[in-house]
Amino acid sequence: MTDDDAKQRHDGDGKDEPVAEDEARDEDATSATSADDEADAKATDAADDDEPEVAEAARVEVAASAKAKAKADDDDAPAKTTDRSKRPVTISAEGLSKFYGQFAALSNVTFSVRRGTVAAFLGPNGAGKSTTMRILTGFLAPTKGKASVLGLDPTIAEQRRELAKKLGYLPESGPLYRDMTPFESLSFFADVRSLAKPTKRIEAVVDRCAIGSVLHKPIYKLSKGYRQRVGMAQALLHDPEVLILDEPTSGLDPLQIREVRELIRELGREKTLLLSTHILQEVEAMADEVVLISEGKIAFTGTKAKLTKDATVEQRFYELADKHQKEVA
């Protein structure tokens, strides 16, 4: 089913979807109350989390998201023009290099992601995915090269600040303030961002990421998957135009992985997403474009269709790894 969705999006019929749709769908989702099979499965899973009342809450939430999904499937209007290559570039890296002392974590990394695209950033451990993302978000500065997101230069303090208002970032392994509850954390982020309607936005992302049941539990007591969801809620809080997500599905259970994939596909209609992952099926399921990186160098960039023309993503990935092993030998 996931593959179908992706295809459908690919061959999209070019109708433009108004931005307001997103909000409307949110509200619809909150009002759903009936439970179904999926909800049961999810509820059992959540009950493992050592809190009995979680089960009931999860039941309602999953019902809600299931209905939202049904609605999304009805929506036969993926918002994309078929020709993605005509859209403006949102994320661009031009000849990025990053040295740690003598060690080159990145060398001459160049790629770009156009608006309304889900780009998967793929590569073995230590390839430089997180480093690239840190540069794009302005947390680190490149040693050489130029990064630009939404036309803003993240190495210039005031431009980075402007960019941060429109950018959602999920850092690797979802760091969070452990002593705070998810609600306190989200309130803090809403405060710092001076959101116009903080309560409404918090409700929306709590619902979206299904963290209602743990909202008032200190984060250090949460399971890894729930922490990851809180991190995701943080990234979505201000309804950003661009999302940079470092391994968004790591630590999630299969149900939640499916939720996140759906979420990402849905977000990808309006927004630009760059996400790193190690899960090859994820690329098949979600991405329009693929950026392959290995040992700090770009090995492939282009559409998923181009990558998988005569091989699966998996074969491509192993080819790449083998090639590098030979180079080292």
Add this chain to the structure above:
Amino acid sequence: MGIDFKVVAAIFRKDMRTYLGNPTGYVFLTLFIAATAAAAYLTEEFFARNLADLATLNTWMPAVLMFFVPAITMNAWAEERRAGTDELLLTLPVRDTEVVLGKYLGVLGMYTLSLGLSTSHIVVLAMLGDPDPGLMFATYAGYWLMGALFAAVGLVGSMFTMNATVAFILGGLGCAGLVFTGPLPWGGGTLPWASAMLGIAIIGLSSALVYFAVVGRSQGTAFAGLAGGAIAAVVWLSMGRSAELGEPNPFEETFARLSVWDHFDSFGEGVLRLGDLVYYVGGVAALLYLCAFLLGRRHW
């Protein structure tokens, strides 16, 4: 470049909540009251003098604060880095100066709260005798300013590392530098070498800052700092000859002026001097600037 005080306030509130949402916060407050009470009353001198004032506490306060303030500040930035939350915070629409100010106000808030609770000592004095309100106010203003300066020193220490213990030691050493440069009231006279060390550290750090500001590159900044420190050390030692003839070493003398004692004594006597205020406010401003600079280090 403006400062958005909403951001500063949000960071301040977050940190205060972390301090007070934690048992260690309350242990800290209790220990602070106990330690200052011990310094104020548990000395023979207090009873021997038979005066309802805080003179005995005054001689110990710098030593108490030298340990307590770095204990508050050690986690301020080191913990953000250890937990990786600095990556979240610094990718929000915030300016580095706002982060530094928010962090500083957080530790200052916690210190102010501790000090506020320790005004219970004044209540005790009022029961024992008749303390002079003006003198009490001036003394507490002095304590507050001294702690505010130490908090800035500690915050700098916390910026250097992601290890809280190391941050505590760095902060403690910095405060100790300011305490031991002066004439010590606990006997032992002055420690001229302590003034010299403080001078070398300040000159070293300043040369690194100036180098970076002028050259605009990180490469060689550490070297510039070390070189500055080394030159300062040579200057100090070359001036040291005269000390053997009984003359004070001008290098030591200069930096001995930065001692907190010199700038606290008059508060203890109920006098507020402009020069002392300039010392504390200027010191805090310079140190916070250094913090903002160190925060920018992630881009190197």
